[in-house]
Amino acid sequence: MIRARHLILLLAALAASSCGKKDAEGTAPSANGNKSARSEDRTERGEGDDGDAVRTLKRSFEDALVTPDAASREKALEQVAWDGIDVDAGLARSAFEKLAPDSAARQRLAAHFAMRLAESNPDEAIGWAKTLAEGERAEALGRVAVVISNKEPERAARLIAEEIPAGTPRDRAVVQVLQRWSQTEPAAAAEWSSDFPAGAARSAGLKVTLAAWLEKDAPATAAWIEARGDDMLRTECLVAVADSLRRASPALRTQGVAAFGNVEIRGALEKLLAQPPP
Numbered sequence: 638m639i640r641a642r643h644l645i646l647l648l649a650a651l652a653a654s655s656c657g658k659k660d661a662e663g664t665a666p667s668a669n670g671n672k673s674a675r676s677e678d679r680t681e682r683g684e685g686d687d688g689d690a691v692r693t694l695k696r697s698f699e700d701a702l703v704t705p706d707a708a709s710r711e712k713a714l715e716q717v718a719w720d721g722i723d724v725d726a727g728l729a730r731s732a733f734e735k736l737a738p739d740s741a742a743r744q745r746l747a748a749h750f751a752m753r754l755a756e757s758n759p760d761e762a763i764g765w766a767k768t769l770a771e772g773e774r775a776e777a778l779g780r781v782a783v784v785i786s787n788k789e790p791e792r793a794a795r796l797i798a799e800e801i802p803a804g805t806p807r808d809r810a811v812v813q814v815l816q817r818w819s820q821t822e823p824a825a826a827a828e829w830s831s832d833f834p835a836g837a838a839r840s841a842g843l844k845v846t847l848a849a850w851l852e853k854d855a856p857a858t859a860a861w862i863e864a865r866g867d868d869m870l871r872t873e874c875l876v877a878v879a880d881s882l883r884r885a886s887p888a889l890r891t892q893g894v895a896a897f898g899n900v901e902i903r904g905a906l907e908k909l910l911a912q913p914p915p
């Protein structure tokens with residue numbers, strides 16, 4: 638309970654500081670009344686169960702601020718921010734704000750904060766993530782999408798398509814969402830992955846989705862691939878299927894190939910399987 642309260646306090650403070658005002662749009666929930674405020678005051682004074690940890694963390698923060706080497710200072714500040722999440726929300730916020738804007742360290746922390754908030758309140762997590770700088774926002778929204786996909790994969794897919802620009806965070810989120818979605822609705826997951834423009838995200842997404850679908854229902858997977866009107870997309874699908882069948886047992890490989898009723902497409906798959914793995 639204490640850890641959850643510290644995280645909420647941290648997210649609320651970060652949202653306020655990123656927007657430049659206390660009641661900024663997307664601010665995470667605040668602490669619960671005077672009791673939480675009194676508890677926070679005790680933590681700030683170094684009292685209570687976390688007193689020693691808070692004092693140690695404060696010394697680490699102070700040492701980090703006067704570290705002359707920039708790289709070492711960033712590393713130390715990042716560590717204070719991580720350690721402070723469940724110990725001292727205010728100190729974690731201070732360390733986060735001292736990190737270089739939109740740095741890799743800030744992006745990692747923002748992604749983690751958003752992920753944890755999304756587990757209890759996806760709407761607030763999305764709102765908070767949208768207040769962040771561009772790189773931090775992409776990482777945070779990607780993590781939120783993955784959390785959402787466990788229960789609402791279509792909503793996660795929309796979030797990625799509408800809010801995350803092309804790039805590594807988006808590609809990573811696409812694959813992770815498809816890994817979950819393909820376990821429950823492989824046909825819908827395949828349709829979504831095929832809608833992406835040709836590129837790394839589509840190729841990786843098709844490999845994940847079609848491998849899961851092929852294992853569950855090879856005839857349905859084959860029929861879907863055969864129905865693709867785009868020759869390039871169909872070939873990409875066959876490459877994904879071949880990659881999956883290479884790792885399958887001989888019996889499953891035979892079944893997978895036999896599922897293709899179109900002689901020409903089946904022949905293309907057999908040629909891919911005869912080639913050495915890429």
